[in-house]
Amino acid sequence: MKVTEVIRRPLVTEKTTLLRESANTVVFDVALDATKVEIRQAVEKLFGAKVSGVRTAIAHGKMKRQGRFVGRRNDWKKAYVRFRDGETVPEFIEGA
Numbered sequence: 001m002k003v004t005e006v007i008r009r010p011l012v013t014e015k016t017t018l019l020r021e022s023a024n025t026v027v028f029d030v031a032l033d034a035t036k037v038e039i040r041q042a043v044e045k046l047f048g049a050k051v052s053g054v055r056t057a058i059a060h061g062k063m064k065r066q067g068r069f070v071g072r073r074n075d076w077k078k079a080y081v082r083f084r085d086g087e088t089v090p091e092f093i094e095g096a
Contacts, residue, residue: 006034006042011078020089025082032077039079049087055080
Protein backbone atom coordinates (compact mmCIF):
# COMPACT_ATOMS: atom_id res chain seq x y z
CA MET A 1 0.00 0.00 0.00
CA LYS A 2 1.35 3.46 -0.90
CA VAL A 3 2.12 5.99 1.79
CA THR A 4 -0.48 8.40 0.43
CA GLU A 5 -3.12 5.67 0.47
CA VAL A 6 -2.50 4.89 4.14
CA ILE A 7 -2.98 8.44 5.46
CA ARG A 8 -5.99 10.18 3.97
CA ARG A 9 -6.20 13.45 5.93
CA PRO A 10 -5.59 14.92 9.37
CA LEU A 11 -8.65 15.23 11.59
CA VAL A 12 -9.06 18.72 13.03
CA THR A 13 -11.62 19.01 15.81
CA GLU A 14 -11.63 20.58 19.27
CA LYS A 15 -10.63 17.27 20.84
CA THR A 16 -7.77 16.62 18.41
CA THR A 17 -6.50 20.19 18.81
CA LEU A 18 -6.27 19.72 22.59
CA LEU A 19 -4.45 16.40 22.07
CA ARG A 20 -2.01 18.02 19.66
CA GLU A 21 -1.19 20.82 22.11
CA SER A 22 -0.97 18.82 25.33
CA ALA A 23 0.00 15.24 24.44
CA ASN A 24 2.08 15.74 21.24
CA THR A 25 -0.47 13.56 19.41
CA VAL A 26 -1.94 14.02 15.93
CA VAL A 27 -5.08 12.26 14.67
CA PHE A 28 -5.40 11.06 11.07
CA ASP A 29 -8.14 9.51 8.97
CA VAL A 30 -6.47 6.37 7.60
CA ALA A 31 -7.34 3.50 5.27
CA LEU A 32 -9.62 0.91 6.84
CA ASP A 33 -7.19 -1.96 6.15
CA ALA A 34 -4.04 -0.09 7.27
CA THR A 35 -2.10 -1.63 10.16
CA LYS A 36 -0.34 0.20 12.98
CA VAL A 37 3.06 -0.61 11.48
CA GLU A 38 2.04 0.79 8.07
CA ILE A 39 0.67 3.94 9.73
CA ARG A 40 3.90 4.43 11.69
CA GLN A 41 6.06 4.00 8.57
CA ALA A 42 3.86 6.35 6.53
CA VAL A 43 3.97 9.13 9.14
CA GLU A 44 7.74 8.83 9.60
CA LYS A 45 8.29 8.90 5.84
CA LEU A 46 5.91 11.80 5.10
CA PHE A 47 6.76 14.08 8.03
CA GLY A 48 10.29 13.00 8.97
CA ALA A 49 9.42 12.79 12.66
CA LYS A 50 9.90 9.75 14.88
CA VAL A 51 6.71 8.12 16.19
CA SER A 52 6.39 6.95 19.78
CA GLY A 53 3.13 5.03 19.44
CA VAL A 54 0.05 4.47 17.32
CA ARG A 55 -3.49 3.77 18.56
CA THR A 56 -6.32 3.03 16.14
CA ALA A 57 -10.10 3.11 16.35
CA ILE A 58 -12.76 2.10 13.85
CA ALA A 59 -15.76 4.43 13.64
CA HIS A 60 -18.79 2.59 12.36
CA GLY A 61 -20.96 4.35 9.79
CA LYS A 62 -24.28 5.80 10.84
CA MET A 63 -27.67 4.88 9.44
CA LYS A 64 -29.09 7.89 7.60
CA ARG A 65 -32.44 8.43 5.93
CA GLN A 66 -33.85 10.90 3.47
CA GLY A 67 -37.61 10.59 3.66
CA ARG A 68 -38.47 6.94 3.09
CA PHE A 69 -35.05 6.05 1.71
CA VAL A 70 -32.59 4.53 4.17
CA GLY A 71 -28.86 4.43 3.63
CA ARG A 72 -25.69 3.89 5.58
CA ARG A 73 -22.45 5.84 5.76
CA ASN A 74 -19.19 3.96 5.34
CA ASP A 75 -17.07 2.72 8.24
CA TRP A 76 -13.77 4.59 8.67
CA LYS A 77 -10.64 4.30 10.73
CA LYS A 78 -8.74 6.93 12.69
CA ALA A 79 -5.23 6.73 14.08
CA TYR A 80 -3.87 8.58 17.11
CA VAL A 81 -0.15 9.06 16.34
CA ARG A 82 2.04 10.15 19.25
CA PHE A 83 5.41 11.70 18.43
CA ARG A 84 8.50 11.14 20.54
CA ASP A 85 9.53 13.75 23.10
CA GLY A 86 11.49 16.51 21.41
CA GLU A 87 9.89 15.92 18.00
CA THR A 88 7.79 18.75 16.61
CA VAL A 89 4.35 18.44 15.10
CA PRO A 90 4.42 19.25 11.35
CA GLU A 91 3.82 22.96 10.69
CA PHE A 92 0.88 22.58 8.32
CA ILE A 93 -1.11 20.77 11.02
CA GLU A 94 -0.40 23.43 13.66
CA GLY A 95 -2.15 26.13 11.66
CA ALA A 96 -5.23 24.02 10.97
